[in-house]
Amino acid sequence: MKIIDGTIASPKGFYADGVHCGLKKKKKDIGWIYSEKKAQAAAVYTTNQVKGAPLLVTKEALGVAHQLQAVLVNSAVANTCTGETGIEDAYQMQRLAADKLGLENHQVAVASTGVIGKHLPMEKVTMGIEALSMKSGNAQNFHEAILTTDLVTKEICLSAMIGGKKVTMSGVAKGSGMIHPNMATMLSFITTDANIPYQLLEKLLKKKVDETFNQITVDGDTSTNDMVVVLANGCAENKEIVEDTPEYETFSQMLRMVTEDLAKKIARDGEGATKLIEVSVNHAATESDAKKIAKKIVGSSLVKSAMFGEDPNWGRIICAIGYSEGTFDPSLLDIFIGTQQVLQDGLPCDFHQTNMQKILAQDTVSIQVDLKVGTSQGVAWGCDLTYKYVEINACYHT
Incomplete structure (x- = not known):
């Protein structure tokens, strides 16, 4: 193929x-x-x-x-x-x-x-x-x-x-x-x-x-x-x-x-977008949970805004996981932004600021979540939320 x-x-x-x-x-x-x-x-x-x-x-x-x-x-x-x-x-x-x-x-x-x-x-x-x-x-x-x-x-x-x-x-x-x-x-x-x-x-x-x-x-x-x-x-x-x-x-x-x-x-190519965001959720209890959590993260306006601002605010990621209604244990969570781990077993990690800025400056940003509660996985894709998106849609009809 x-x-x-x-x-x-x-x-x-x-x-x-x-x-x-x-x-x-x-x-x-x-x-x-x-x-x-x-x-x-x-x-x-x-x-x-x-x-x-x-x-x-x-x-x-x-x-x-x-x-x-x-x-x-x-x-x-x-x-x-x-x-x-x-x-x-x-x-x-x-x-x-x-x-x-x-x-x-x-x-x-x-x-x-x-x-x-x-x-x-x-x-x-x-x-x-x-x-x-x-x-x-x-x-x-x-x-x-x-x-x-x-x-x-x-x-x-x-x-x-x-x-x-x-x-x-x-x-x-x-x-x-x-x-x-x-x-x-x-x-x-x-x-x-x-x-x-x-x-x-x-x-x-x-x-x-x-x-x-x-x-x-x-x-x-x-x-x-x-x-x-x-x-x-x-x-x-x-x-x-x-x-x-x-x-x-x-x-x-x-x-x-x-x-x-x-x-x-x-x-x-989302309206006004500057970045593709790819979210992978691993070791979920079910495939449905993995897909649901991944889509909640990539759909969060706060996560999307953080990616536009190149801000490694992992708190917005864990917040989206929390309201996803998926099954997980907060004390087991690992989160990575690109290659940089920002959360391990539910606790913050120190990360290299310069490397993180290079990761967030790319036109594709990956977020990986490890739930450690099962064997299923899911992926979702989205884009950042920019000033241009508001401009396009404020004037779309006219």
């Missing part, structure tokens, strides 16, 4: 494009992914009780046959809290794309991201769909079209041999603010030419999302439009992947690598 240069359209049989249709002032704002063959598909959605209209339409489409052949995405307007008009607009997006591609409506998923409570200007959306193409080499346009406050595109492409065939998997994501997935505004799309049934695809996606995307936080807000969609079109022509085989394990590792890489890139 190796990372290669590529785009969301690098797996065999996929195409992608993005254009500017006027939802944003200048930047690309609508795009699609198309598979020349029907693809087995699975998705994971936000647990927010308020859900965007496109998410509801996509969930309905996937329920028909667990197959998709296209995904249409717009940015700038979330199409959430828009009533029956919003639902009809999402259906119209689906119909327009299906008509142009010669597909059934239920073979097209739709997604939107942007400002909540605004209706889509459908005349602009229609023009955008008409302008989209299936030409090779346009996929980077899609990566750009799905962005909102993101500073960079987020993508990964890798390949591996499965059943004697070269299988390629690519992922792309957007997300910078309103990020606290529980399955941002966070959207992620994964394509692969592997031959795998949707039942296994769905099982693996849920597991990997729980291990990666659900373990990131920028600001503690779970979006109304969070969605991760994976399409597998079988164009690699490998023998269908069966559970509990070496081929299944390789595919599982590929999916984990893609989701973890994209999750970390989202955390690193």
Whole structure:
């Protein structure tokens, strides 16, 4: 398995494009992914009780046959809290794309991201769909079209041999603010030419999302439009992947690598962020405890602020552990910031101030917690909290 240069359209049989249709002032704002063959598909959605209209339409489409052949995405307007008009607009997006591609409506998923409570200007959306193409080499346009406050595109492409065939998997994501997935505004799309049934695809996606995307936080807000969609079109022509085989394990590792890489890139690109924070919790009583404690630490506004200020204030870390509701004994706790131990058996440690400042000045800061009460571990990722985050979100709507 190796990372290669590529785009969301690098797996065999996929195409992608993005254009500017006027939802944003200048930047690309609508795009699609198309598979020349029907693809087995699975998705994971936000647990927010308020859900965007496109998410509801996509969930309905996937329920028909667990197959998709296209995904249409717009940015700038979330199409959430828009009533029956919003639902009809999402259906119209689906119909327009299906008509142009010669597909059934239920073979097209739709997604939107942007400002909540605004209706889509459908005349602009229609023009955008008409302008989209299936030409090779346009996929980077899609990566750009799905962005909102993101500073960079987020993508990964890798390949591996499965059943004697070269299988390629690519992922792309957007997300910078309103990020606290529980399955941002966070959207992620994964394509692969592997031959795998949707039942296994769905099982693996849920597991990997729980291990990666659900373990990131920028600001503690779970979006109304969070969605991760994976399409597998079988164009690699490998023998269908069966559970509990070496081929299944390789595919599982590929999916984990893609989701973890994209999750970390989202955390690193958090609005106004200057640092990626990685928290590892070891020797927990349960995996659930480990993951919960790690996410509480990385989600703490005080921890995030300390990392921005390059302040080794471990008291904020132990405070977050304390209100996490995880099982632990304070008298056993060890805490490290980078390579410097700051707490041993629940008591403060002397540490080298110069070395600590070098650690905190890096663009990735790691925090390790040893609970010493079990054998489970968990990881979470986030970013620091900066003045720029407040500036971006104070003016987002205007």
